[in-house]
Amino acid sequence: MDNGDVLSHDARNDLLRFTLVGSVDDGKSTLIGRLLHDASGVHEDQLASIRKASERKGMTGDEIDFSLITDGLKAEREQGITIDVAYRYFTTPRRKFIIADTPGHEQYTRNMVTGASTADLAVILLDARHGALPQSRRHGFVASLLGVSHMVVAVNKMDLVGYSHDVFERVRVEYAAFAAKLQVHDTSFIPISALCGDNVVERSARMPWYQGSTLLNYLETVHIASDRNLIDLRFPIQYVLSAQQDFRGYCGSVASGVLRRGDEVLGLPSGQRTRIKTVVTFDGEIDEAYPPQAVTLTLEDDIDLSRGDMLVHPNNLPNLDETIDTMLVWMDEDASEAGKRYLIKQTTRMVPAVLTKVHYAIDVNTLHRKQSERLNLNDIGRAVMELRRPLLTDTYAKNRATGSLILVDRMTNRTVAAGMIIDRDPAVKSARSSFTVPPLKSAQFAERSGDVLRVDRERLLGQKGAVLWFTGLSGSGKSTLALAVEKRLMGEGRLAYILDGDNLRNSLCADLAFSPEDRAENIRRAGEVAALFADAGVITLAAFISPYRADRERVRGLLPEGRFFEIFLDVPLEICEGRDPKGLYRKARAGQLRDFTGFDAPYEPPVCPDLTLATHQLSLDEAIHRIEALLESRGIVETSGRYES
C-alpha cells in the first residue's frame, strides 16, 4: 500500500453548493465557462474539443465560445439551449464548488427549483442593458421560495454599457427594492463582464469605482456554516440493523440539530422515551453528530421505532399532522387534480395523500396571487394535502430537511411536484368542513371497524369485487364480449354486472355530450359507479370506448391495488367499420356524426393493459377463456370451487 501520510492542505476544504440562474441571453454559459476556465477547472482535452466546435460555429482564431463547455446533451447542443439542470465542479485552494447550472426561461421554473433545492447560495445573472427584468425577479423569488439564504446578483455585460457606474447603480437600486420583499438574508451585487473576464476571477481595472469582491472571491469567502439549523434535533430513521449479536442499530443522517451520546430522546410517532447509548460509525464511536452526518445509533431501551419514524429531543417537537399546507411547484405535464391521490415522500417516510384543494397560484412575474383550481407544469401555488398517515414536519422556513417533500403520481411513478410546508392558515383550518372532496379517511375503501366491510361481502359472495374495464373502438366487441363474460360467470355462480353506454348515457350521464370534457366526465362517473359496485363485491364489467388514457388511469386510481383490469380490444379501424353494429361509422362517414372516435376524435391505446384481445383473430370462446384465466391468476375467483377467505 502506497498511501501517503500527510493530507494535502486542500483535502480540508469545505464545500459550497450554489445555483447559477440566468438565461442564455444573459451570458450564463459564458460565465460558467469563464469560472471553470479561469479557476482551472477545464481540462485541456475538453478545451480542445470546444475549440473544434467553436470553429465549426464560425468563430475564429483564439476566440472560444465558453458556453460550449457547459452544454451537455446532443439534442440541446443542436438547439443551442440548455434545458435541464447540469452540475459542474471546480475547486480552488479555498473551497470545492458544486454549481447547479439552471436555465432561466419561464418554462424551466421546474429546473430552477431543482437547482435551488440543494443550494447554499444563488447567483442571479442579469444583463446590465436590460436591468431588473421580470425574469430576474422571478429568479430571486424562486431562490427565496427555496430558502436559499445568500443571493449574489451578477450584473453582466458591463462591457456593453461602457463599464458605467450609473448603469450599475440604477440596476442595483431597482433590484434591491424588489429583493427587500424576499426572504433572503443577504444580497450582494457585483458588476461583471463574463465575456471579458472583469470581476469574475480577476479584479477589473476598468471599473475602479467598484470596491467590492470579485465573484470568485465572494464565493470563496461567504460564510455558510451558520445557515445550518443546529437547534432542533431531527433524526429520521432511515434503515434498521435488526437485532443480531446483541446489536440493534438505527441508521440515519442528522437532518438538523446536534445529537449527543446520553441524550434523552423521544421516538415519534410512538412517543416512547429512551436515551442514546452509543453513536456508532465505521471509524469508531463518537460523542456527538452534526448535520448532515450519517451515523448509527444504539438506544438504552427497546422502543417501537422503524424507517420513517424520528428521534427528537423531548422538549423540542415537530408537528404531527394529517393535513398540511404546502407551496407546490408543479413539475409534470399532467396538471394537478383536486381529489386525486398521490404519494408523498418526506424525510424517509412515504405516505399516500389526497390533494384536496389548490388555494391559489402565484404569477411568478408579478408575484400576484391568481385564482386557480389546478397547477400546470411550472406553476407555483398553495395547496392543502390530506395524509393517510401523519407526517412529522416543520415548516420549510424553519427546517429545510423536514419541511420539504416530493409528490409522486401513483400511476406513472413520476415525480410530479416539489413541496414546501408552510404554516397552516387558521382560516383554512376552520373551513375544513367545506372541502368539496372528503378526506381519505371517509373515502370509500377505508375500513371502519364495527361496520360491515368489503371482505364480509366478498366472503358472502365467494368472490372478490373487481372492475374489468373493456376499452377499444366502437365495434371492437366490447359489449358483445362483456355480455358473454357476464353470462359465463353467472353460469358458474358468480355475481357480475355490466356498465356501458346503454345504461349510463341514458340515465346518470344523460346531460353529457361527446366533447373531450364531457367524455372525461362520463368516464369519471362510470368509474365512480364501477368502483362502488366493486366495493359491493360485484365483478363489474365496464364497457366504454374511453378513448383517453388519463381518464382510464383515473379510474384505476379509484380502486384498490389489483382490482382494476384494463382489457384492450385491439381491432383495426377498418374491421370495426366493417362490423358497424350500430351504423355509427356510416353516419360518421356521411358527416352526420361529429367527434367520433377513430375518425375526428383520437383513441389513445393503453400502454400496459392487463390483457389485450384481438377479437378479430380470436373466437368468442377463446376470448372468454383468457378473461377467466386472468381472473383466476389475479385471485378474483378461485380456480377450483368457490373463493373462501
Next chain:
Amino acid sequence: MAYTWTHLRQLEAESIYILREVAAEFERPVLLYSVGKDSSVLVRLSQKAFYPRKIPFPLLHVDTTYKFSEMYDFRDSFVKEIGARLEVYTFEEAIKGGVSPFTLGTQKCCAVLKTQALLNALREGGFDAAVGGARREEEKSRAKERIYSFRDRFGQWDPKNQRPELWNLYNSRINKGESIRVFPLSNWTELDIWQYIQQERIHINSLYFAREREVIERDGQLIMADRPIPLKDGEIPRRVLCRFRTLGCFPCTGAVRSSAKTVAEIVEEVKVTRYSERITRVIDHDAEGSMEEKKREGYF
C-alpha cells in the same frame, strides 16, 4: 467554531445516505463492482453505511475476460478481505461466438461484452437497482445525470424522460421490469476520489501506480500487452514509465506517462494535470456525443 466539515466528509455523508436509501427501498439492489478506484471507494462507503453489519447486497462484476490480469488477482483478494458476496457475469455465448476487441473494434465489442452483458446480468439476477460509481464530472453528457437514473424495461436511458430530483428525496417507485441506476458518487471529482483514497487508506490496484511497463503506441494511446495482442505494422513494444488513470480492458485502455508511485504523488499529479481522465478510454472518442449514445442503450 469546532464544527466545520471538510468537503470529503460532506460527500461521504451524502453517499452513505444514498446507499442506505437504496438498501431500504429496493427489493434486490446490486453494487456494480468494476475493480477500479471508484469501485473501491464505493465499496468502502457501503461498508461505512452498514457497519457493523456486512454490505447487505452483492457485488457484481461484469467481466469481459479482457481485463488486466492484475485486476483479477486484486478483485479476488479484495472481496475475500472484506467478506463481500461477489457475483461475476461473463457473456459466454458472445465470447464463444468470436466477439473480441481485435475482431470487432472497441465500440462494437463494448456494446456486446459490457453493455449487453450488463443488461443480461441485471435481468437474470432480477436486480431492481444497480449501484454504480459513475461521476458527473467524468464526461459532458453525465453532467445532467440524476443520482437515481430511471431505466425502462429494456435498460434504456431516455434523457428527456428523467425524474426531477430535489433535496435528498429520491423517487424509487418503479414498475416490474423497470430499474434504477444509482450513482452515489455523482458529486465526486477525480481529485476527491484520490484525496479520499489517501485519507481512508483504501486499497487500490497496483496498475494505478507508475512503473516501467512494456507498451506499444497505438492511435495516441499507450497500450500494454498484458497478454499477447496482434501487432500492427511499425508497432514496437517499448518500456515506458507510466500508470493507468482508469482501468478497463487491456487492449482498449491507455496508460499515461507518469512517475507517480504513491497516492500522495497521484493527488499532486491530478491537481496539476490538464487532461480529463476519460481521455485514455478509446471508446469515448469514437464519435461526438458517443458516450450519450451508449448510455441510451444501457452502458453505465
